[in-house]
Amino acid sequence: MKIFVTGCAGLLGANYTRHLLSNGHEVVGIDDLSGGYKSFVPKGENFTFVKLNLERRKKVVELFDQHKPDVLLHFAAYAAEGLSPFIRNFNYRNNLICSTNLINECINYDTKVIFTSSMAVYGEQEPPFIEDKKPQPVDPYGIAKYAVECDLELARDQFGLRYTIVRPHNVLGIYQNIWDKYRNVIGIFIRKALNGEPLLIYGDGEQTRAFSDIKYYMEPFDKLLTDFDGEVFNIGADKYFTLNEVASVVQKIAKKYGYEVPIEHGEPRHEVKHAYCDHTKAKNMLDFRDETDIEDLIESMFVWAMKQPNRKVKHMEYEVEKNMYDYWKK
Ligand SMILES: NC(=O)c1ccc[n+]([C@@H]2O[C@H](COP(=O)([O-])OP(=O)(O)OC[C@H]3O[C@@H](n4cnc5c(N)ncnc54)[C@H](O)[C@@H]3O)[C@@H](O)[C@H]2O)c1
Numbered sequence: 001m002k003i004f005v006t007g008c009a010g011l012l013g014a015n016y017t018r019h020l021l022s023n024g025h026e027v028v029g030i031d032d033l034s035g036g037y038k039s040f041v042p043k044g045e046n047f048t049f050v051k052l053n054l055e056r057r058k059k060v061v062e063l064f065d066q067h068k069p070d071v072l073l074h075f076a077a078y079a080a081e082g083l084s085p086f087i088r089n090f091n092y093r094n095n096l097i098c099s100t101n102l103i104n105e106c107i108n109y110d111t112k113v114i115f116t117s118s119m120a121v122y123g124e125q126e127p128p129f130i131e132d133k134k135p136q137p138v139d140p141y142g143i144a145k146y147a148v149e150c151d152l153e154l155a156r157d158q159f160g161l162r163y164t165i166v167r168p169h170n171v172l173g174i175y176q177n178i179w180d181k182y183r184n185v186i187g188i189f190i191r192k193a194l195n196g197e198p199l200l201i202y203g204d205g206e207q208t209r210a211f212s213d214i215k216y217y218m219e220p221f222d223k224l225l226t227d228f229d230g231e232v233f234n235i236g237a238d239k240y241f242t243l244n245e246v247a248s249v250v251q252k253i254a255k256k257y258g259y260e261v262p263i264e265h266g267e268p269r270h271e272v273k274h275a276y277c278d279h280t281k282a283k284n285m286l287d288f289r290d291e292t293d294i295e296d297l298i299e300s301m302f303v304w305a306m307k308q309p310n311r312k313v314k315h316m317e318y319e320v321e322k323n324m325y326d327y328w329k330k
Contacts, residue, residue, distance in 0.1 A: 001225065002067060004111070005029045006054060006102065007075030009036025011214060012116060012168070014175035016073065018042045019218045028067050030054065034094075035078055037311075040175040054098035064105035071112045071225050074102055077145075080182040081120050082269050083328070084141035086320045095144035100151065107155055112162040114224050115152060117145040119169035119234070119277055127208075128278040131167070131232045138272065149232070156230055164224045169236040169277055172297055173214030174304040179311040182328070186211065186246060186298060190305045191313075193254035193261045200327060203268030205244035210276035212237035213292040220286040228285070234277035237292045246294070253299050257306065267325050 003020055007013035008029025014036065020027050026046045032053040041049050052059050054076055077095045084091040099115070106113050120142035121135035135146045155161040178187035189199045212235075220235055247263045254261055282288035318324065 001070045002026045002028070003225070004063075004067070004069040004072045005075065006073070007031055007036065007077065008042070008049065009033055009038065009040045010075060011171060011173055011176040012217065013073070013075040014040040014042065015173055015214050016075075016218065016221055017047070019221075021047055023222075028063070028069065030063070031076065035177055035180065036175070037177070054101055055093055057101045060101045060105060064109050064111070068109050069111050071114065072102060072106055073114045073221070074099060075116050077116070079118065079141065080180070080316075081118075081139055081141040082271055083182040083316060084139050084144075085270070086318045086324060087316055088140050089319055090316075091140045092144055095141065096147050099148045103148075103151060103155055103161070107159045107161050112225075113152060114164050114166065114221065115148060117149050117165050117167045117232075118142065119167050119236070119275055121146045121149065121167065122275070122277075124272050127274050127276045129234065129276070130278045131234055131281055139270070153230070162229045164228050164230075165232040166221075166224070167232065167234045167277065168212075168217065169234075169275065170209045170211045171214050171217065171236070172211050172301060174301060176301070177314075178305055178308075180314045182314075182316065185209070185243060186250065186301070189247060189250040190254075190298070190302055193250055193259045193302075194305060195310075196259065196261060198262045198264040199247045199250060200264050200266050201243050201247055202266055202271075202325070202327075205242060205247065205265060206273075207243050207271065208240045208274045208276065209243070210237040210240040211246065211292065211294055211297070212290055213297045216288070216290045216292065220282060220288045223286050231285070233282045233286060233288075234279050235282050235288060236277055236279065237290045238276075238279060239292070239294075240276040241294065246298075249295055249298055250302075253295070253302050257302065266327050269325060
């Protein structure tokens with residue numbers, strides 16, 4: 001199978017591309033390295049890397065014309081949910097318009113789409129979220145993801161496009177960008193611990209999230225390459241933790257490796273308080289199983305992070321400065 005993977009330098013893309021290559025697939029990986037790193041991009045004789053911003057529509061058209069892929073795994077996005085109200089224009093261009101460039105060509109070349117949406121589409125509802133709950137996103141990131149979901153459905157109805165939507169949540173693993181101060185709470189805690197800085201929790205820390213190990217996503221994605229059409233699947237861990245609990249786990253592991261840091265609390269963010277999903281559908285239809293061990297997972301990430309270069313922390317250009325949180329002010 002010839003497979004396109006967008007976002008191949010990021011967490012899901014770098015891990016799943018390696019899995020595809022080890023199973024003999026031919027992969028073209030696309031990434032503009034805005035949120036991932038060149039050293040995370042896999043290498044291999046069946047792999048071609050294309051550095052490209054997906055906003056460049058003509059280049060996307062050329063790539064599809066050249067390779068005519070069977071399947072597209074569309075992972076590329078800027079998943080900084082809390083920042084998205086301050087970078088509206090960038091959020092919609094990067095997470096929605098780029099997706100439309102790909103959807104056009106998937107229609108033209110009869111390419112099946114596997115799209116990673118997000119738990120963010122559910123918004124502030126009573127968890128655990130089930131796939132058939134009506135999406136009610138509460139931020140531009142969630143709106144962009146839901147808009148892509150709706151567009152895929154339209155493209156199927158009008159043009160017969162085949163697609164599957166996966167709504168992951170709080171995925172963790174190596175090749176995660178831990179140098180971005182706007183996203184991935186555990187990655188941020190790990191970077192701070194390595195730099196000897198306090199672990200800053202936004203608000204009282206009683207927010208709950210379910211963190212899952214990337215390794216449990218590989219087999220469900222394999223099934224989606226050929227099976228299912230028009231389905232939506234939640235994938236992630238069942239067991240949820242408060243941010244106070246995960247901060248304590250990072251603090252304990254950091255101490256084990258010689259880094260002692262305090263935990264502090266800062267201004268609360270505009271965010272959903274309790275967010276985790278029901279995964280019964282993925283368990284029944286994709287044989288999905290999750291055996292995430294949060295302590296082992298954080299320790300393996302910590303050990304990986306210790307070996308990484310001390311990269312520059314990313315700073316975004318804000319489009320709106322009103323009500324900006326103190327910890328993100330320049
Ligand atoms: N990691 C999670 O917990 C999580 C949760 C819910 C949804 N998701 C979704 O899953 C997908 C993958 O997430 P991830 O954690 O691997 O993200 P990531 O940031 O690690 O990887 C995304 C990659 O996409 C690339 N990219 C971004 N914009 C691009 C553009 N315009 N053109 C080309 N490349 C571009 C980045 O450089 C990066 O390497 C995203 O769509 C994200 O919204 C992730």
